[in-house]
Amino acid sequence: MNRPRHAPLDLNPAFVSRVADVFAAVEYSEATIRDYLAPKVELVPVEAMTTPRFVHALSEDVALDVFLRLYAFGVTASEDAVRRAIAPMSIAEWVDGGLLARAPDGRLYSPICLAPQRGVLVAYDRVEEGIARPSDYVMGVATTTAGLLDAVPHRPFGRALDLGTGCGATALVRAAHCGHVVATDLLERSICYTRFNALLNACDNVTAAAGDMLAPVAGQTFDLVTMNAPHVITPEGGLAYRDGGMAGESFVRRVARELPSAIADGGFGQFTLQWLEYEGVEFGDRLSEWFDNAGCDVWVMRTRYQSPASHAEKFIRELEVHTPQSYAARVEEWLSWFDAQNVTGIGAGVVSLRRRSGRNWFRSSEADDVDSGGGAAILRGFAYRDAMQNATGDSLLDTAFRASPDVELHTTGATRGNGWLTSHLELRIRRGLRTRMQVDPATAQVLASCDGSRTLRAIADGIARGHGAAPEQVYGGVLTAAQALLERDALWFPG
Secondary structure, eight states: OOOOTTOOSOOOHHHHHHHHHHHHHTTOSHHHHHHHHGGGSOOOOGGGOOHHHHHHTOOSSSHHHHHIIIIISOOOBOHHHHHHHHTTSOHHHHHHTTSOEEOTTSOEEOSEEEEEETTEEEEEEOOOTTSOOOTTOOOOOOHHHHHHHHHSOOSOEEEEEEESOTTSHHHHHHHTTEEEEEEEESOHHHHHHHHHHHHHTTOTTEEEEESSTTGGGTTOOEEEEEEOOOOOOOSSOOOHHHHTTOSTTHHHHHHHHHGGGGEEEEEEEEEEEEEEEOTTOOHHHHHHGGGTTOOEEEEEEEEEEEOHHHHHHHHHHHHOOOOHHHHHHHHHHHHHHHHHTTOOEEEEEEEEEEEOSSSOOEEEEEOSEEOTTHHHHHHHHHHHHHHHHSOOHHHHHTOOOEEOTTEEEEEEEEEETTEEEEEEEEEEEOSSEEOEEEEOHHHHHHHHHOBSSSOHHHHHHHHHHHHTOOHHHHHHHHHHHHHHHHHTTSEEOOO
C-alpha cells in the first residue's frame, strides 16, 4: 500500500495499540537501549559513535537488535528476523501501516524513525543521507526540543497548547502534567505523526489540530503555551521546519507578537528562538521591544552565541545537501547577507513569559546550559522578581536565605613563594540554569554562611564583629552580594 504523503502512518487505534504492545514486549526504552548497547561497543568519544560501529554489534536473532536496526539506525533486516520480532503481528500489517517497507533486495527497512525520548516513544521522519529534506519534513526531538522540555516549569497545568508541535514530542511529555494538551502545526504530516504518537503512548488527553499558529485555537487561552519554534536565522526562508518559511528574524518576531495572547491570566508561555546581534547593542535591549505589548512578564535567557560563520556552517551542513563546491558557495551567500546587515553574531535561547496584570517586567540573562532542573530554577527566578518588587533592605536583611545545593566554588591561583596566591573565585551552578559568575571572597563568604538558619542581618553582624567594624558598615555590602547571588539562582529564598 502506498500511503499518501500527508498521512504517513495508519491511525487506526486498534492497530497502533497492538504496535505499542510489540514495542513494550521488547522493552524498547531509553534505559534498556542504553544499558543494552553499552557493553556491545567499546567506550569511544561521541563523535566516533558512527552507525556502522553499532550496527556491526547487532544481530538479527534478538528482537531488540532488529528494532534498533530498523528504527534507530535505519538499516535493513531480513524478513524472517522481522517476522519473529514483531510477532504476533504480521509484516503485511506493518507495511500497510507505514512502519515497514521492502528494499529492492527483498530485505525490510523502516521509512520512519521511532525513538524513546523522555519517557515517550515518538515516530518522525528519517533523514536520508545525501538527499535534501522535503519542505514538509517532520523532525524528531532536537537539542532545542530537549532544552525547552527542561525549561518548562514542572508543575501541574490545566489546559496546555503546543504550537508547531512537529512530531508531538513536547505535547506528549507535557501531557503527564496537564489536564489536556492541544497540539497544532501548519503541516498535515506533523498532525498525522502527533496523532499516531498520542495513540502509541496512550495519551488520550492530547488533541492535534492543523493550522497556522493560533488559527486552530483562535480566541482560546491556556495555562501553558509552548513552542519549539522553527527559528533558524536564514537569508531567504522557505522551509517550514527550519525558519518558519520566513527570512531573518521574521518568524520569531511573529511568535513574540502572537504567542502571548494565548496565555491565560497567571499562565506561562515558553518558546525557543534565535536573534541577530550587533556590536555595541545589548541583546536584551533589542528583544525587549518585541514584547512591548505582550501583557506578560518576560525573561529571555541566552544559552548560545555563535559567529555568523559558525552559524552558517552548522546549519547549512546539518539541513542542506551540497557538494564541496556548492557548500562553499552557500556559506559565502549566507555570510554576505550577514555582512550586509552588519551582524556580529547570532544569539539563541529560550523565552519564558507569565501573563500578569499590572506593570510587567523584562529580564535578560545568560546561562551555559539548561538541564532537567531548569523548570524549577525558572519558577524561582519569577518568584525572586516578585519578591524584589516589594522588598526593602530591612526585609532582605531579616530573611534567612539558603545557598543552592547545586553551587560549587572554583578557585584559580598560582604558586607564590611557599604558598598559593588566589587570582579569582568562580561560582558554578551545576544543575538547572547552569551558569558561572566571578565573585570576591566577601561574596563567597556570604553564600557559605547562608544555611537557612540565620538571617542576612545575623550573618552581617558576625562579619562585622570579625573585622571590628560597626554592623551598619557591613549591611550594604552583604545586601549587594545577596542580590547578585539571588539573581543567578545561587541563593534561594526560604521555602
